[in-house]
Amino acid sequence: MNRTVIVGAGVAGAQTALELRHRGYNGAIALLGEEHQPPYDRPPLSKEFLKPATEHHPLDLLPAQVAREQAIDLRLGTHVDGIKAAEQKVVLGDSSTVAYDYLVLATGARNRxxxxxxxxxxxxxxxxxxxxxxxxxxxxxxxxxxxxxxxxxxxxxxxxxxxxxxxxxxxxxxxxxxxxxxxxxxxxxxxxxxxxxxxxxxxxxxxxxxxxxxxxxxxxxxxxxxxxxxxxxxxxxGIGILPSTDLAERAGLRTSDGIVVDRHLRTSDSRIYAIGDCSRFDCAVSGRDLRLESIQNAVDQARFVAGQIAATNRPPANDRPTALYTALPWFWSEQYDSKLQIVGVAPTEADSVVRGDPSSGSFSVCRFLGERLVAVESVNHARDHVAARKILAADPTRLRRVTRAAVSDAAAPLKSL
The missing domain is CATH 3.50.50.60 (FAD/NAD(P)-binding domain)
Known part of the structure; x- marks a missing residue:
């Protein structure tokens, strides 16, 4: 039986552990978290959690009972001090070690x-x-x-x-x-x-x-x-976050404003993956090298890596996996009664086509880089957001038909494109 060790018990780490079991992985799983609380959902912390209310929704992602039922060795309050890559072991703060066949770094980020x-x-x-x-x-x-x-x-x-x-x-x-x-x-x-x-x-x-x-x-x-x-x-x-790369740097892994991974989400050591806020990857959708700070990115990368590990379910050989990570990035924010949804990634030099009337409180902004649609921002307009996700996930031949003139007509549903 092999073992997968996951460092970081946030959304990315907890999702990896659960997804491994969901996909039939029968190896041992150790999930190492530095905080003493069981894995919890972070996005509500800046939203509903702060509002004046007598009750707050539970934030738990992986309660201890669920971890036991899924045979996930959840270790809270556990500091990982280093990685012995040649020996395939992580070193804990008390100098003990945990051996791994696969290592997933989901170390997240810290406040700037x-x-x-x-x-x-x-x-x-x-x-x-x-x-x-x-x-x-x-x-x-x-x-x-x-x-x-x-x-x-x-x-x-x-x-x-x-x-x-x-x-x-x-x-x-x-x-x-x-x-x-x-x-x-x-x-x-x-x-x-x-x-x-x-x-x-x-x-x-x-x-x-x-x-x-x-x-x-x-x-x-x-x-x-x-x-x-x-x-x-x-x-x-609230001036941003810095990726937690110290552990990777000490292990000699390649870093550059994040832990650098390939299109399979593997680090410069083929036995080690990095996912979530700490990882820097080649985004297939935008064609750019990115580090994304979003729940979507953490969850999708966790599912992808779990699929890679579960499919092999044995210590990795020299051959590399064939699947490539191609998930479409999307984001969201809630402020007052406005729900903002974004799909795609637009560089700062992208220009805009406003779709609808901003004064109505329900409209979209389509971002173009040259003649190519690269992102759509929608506020209180779920239909545009859903359609935009389908459009941006389409093959380039179909995407070329989505022009500025086509998206500017708010009377024509985006889904018609």
Missing amino acids: PLSVPGANLPGVWGLRRLDEAEGLRRALDHARDVVIVGGGFIGLEVAAAARARDTNVTVVELMPRVMARVLSPEMAHHFAQEHRRRGVEILTGVGVTQLLAGPLGNASEVALSDGTVIPADVVVA
Whole structure:
């Protein structure tokens, strides 16, 4: 019997373990997680979990009882200190080792630190782990002035949750517009206007220079690069994440803003896979080398790797698997009563075709690179999103028929293309 060891008990790691059993894998499975909580779902942490409510939906992905039933050796509070690749073993924090035939690195990412004076004051929060979300939720119960540093998905989702508590909310974004790296200018403008309409103050093109302490030693003010000082009893740093590659680097695996994998999701060591937020792969759909931070990417890569391992179900030989990872990327965000759905990946130089009336609150933005449709952003328009997923998954011959003129006619359903 062989063994698969999975390092990281987030969505990617837990999904790999469950999918292996679903696909009939009968080898041993060890799932090693550094946190003490059983695997849980992260996306709600910046959304429903922070809203004022007496009850919250369970976040569990792999309860301990399910792990036992599926014969998954779930080890929580377990730090992996190193990889002995030549011996096919991982070294744990207590110096013990676990042998593997397959190793899956699902190490995820960590918060990018806010590197300004005062960043370590009480009242300054990151948001990546469940304990951080629980602490932030308690802090919001008594907050008056909330400052969010970073206007990406996480920052704006937290802003929406904080406004639901009727707190004063200010978003500080260094870029010229919010969500500049992930959304078209048109869609970013729509969401910025929605937040302002709800009472959020959005400051763009300005950075944070210092966090100032109040009489009790907690954060009380935020100093900005334009000389402005704004009150804050809660500060949330949402300036992005960094892939957790330390373990891979020490093992001599190739890294470059992520653990580099091939089209089979294998690292430079053919016995080791890397998936989820930590992996950098050649995206077949976009034709670009990417590291994606999304649930879709974590789940689809986990299913793919589990399929590769289960199909072989024996220690890997020198031959490489024939299947290639070709999943279509898609993303989503919820802010107030707006549900944003994105399919595909558009570079910043892509141009836009707006489909529908943004003032209606239900429209789409089609992104083109040259004459090729590369992504579709939809807000409160599930039909466009579903159709766009089918279009972008089509072969290139069919995709060439999807022109700017064709998508600009909002009266014609996208599915007709």
